Amino acid sequence: MQLDALWNFMQVDMDAERYESGMRNSPNRLKLLRQRDFLVEQQGNMKKVEASVATMADRLEVIKSEAARLQGRLDEFLTELKANPPQGREEVEKQKRAAQKLTESLSEYEKQLSQMRKDSEQYDRMQKDIRTRAARTKAEYDSLKQAYEKEFNESQKKLAELKTAADNEAKKIEPSLLARYRQVKQHALPPMAQLNNDRCGGCNMSLSAATRDRLSNGNDIVECDNCGRILVFRA
Secondary structure: OHHHHHHHHHHHHHHHHHHHHHHHOOHHHHHHHHHHHHHHHHHHHHHHHHHHHHHHHHHHHHHHHHHHHHHHHHHHHHHHHHHOOOOOHHHHHHHHHHHHHHHHHHHHHHHHHHHHHHHHHHHHHHHHHHHHHHHHHHHHHHHHHHHHHHHHHHHHHHHHHHHHHHHHHHOOOOHHHHHHHHHHHOOOOOOEEEEEOOEEOOOOOEOOHHHHHHHHHOOOOOEOOOOOOEEEOOO
């Protein structure tokens, strides 16, 4: 009977399905993926740090140039002040304010330079830390990859055997029935279920009397009213 053949096919098909799922969820594979993602993340972090360093370097040159310019103006101002001392209180206050403004501006640039030196040291530590962690993870990744490749090759052989067995069972089934099975499989695993005390063995929901009658007749394909699984009555 075709339903019996389909049931036997499902057993082998589900074995292959479970085995392939186990391969995807292999601890070694999952760890490799985590390490790969970590390495990609560190590459991104390194690029961000390098971009920040490049921006800071450009800004540093601008600030150093401006600080040097202000220092030159201050030196010129002091030289001029020494050569031509201000006359009168108002002139003294004016020169004093000008000197103070130059000094404050120069002090602000010096603060920025000091902070940028600290930032530079921090970026150096960040780059060193990223390289150290990435190198350690890369070594672990390479070692684990070799072990996983061996595991994967062996698993592929076993999976091929299971799929071959499933293909052999599939040859015993009418194409239209097999196509229906594959359609149901897209939304329900396993795609077939037995009748258990007037309930679907897949979703455990009660079946209508009409569905039970059709199933007992055994003349056509019957699907669960609730989950859509192909139902079989097995004594």
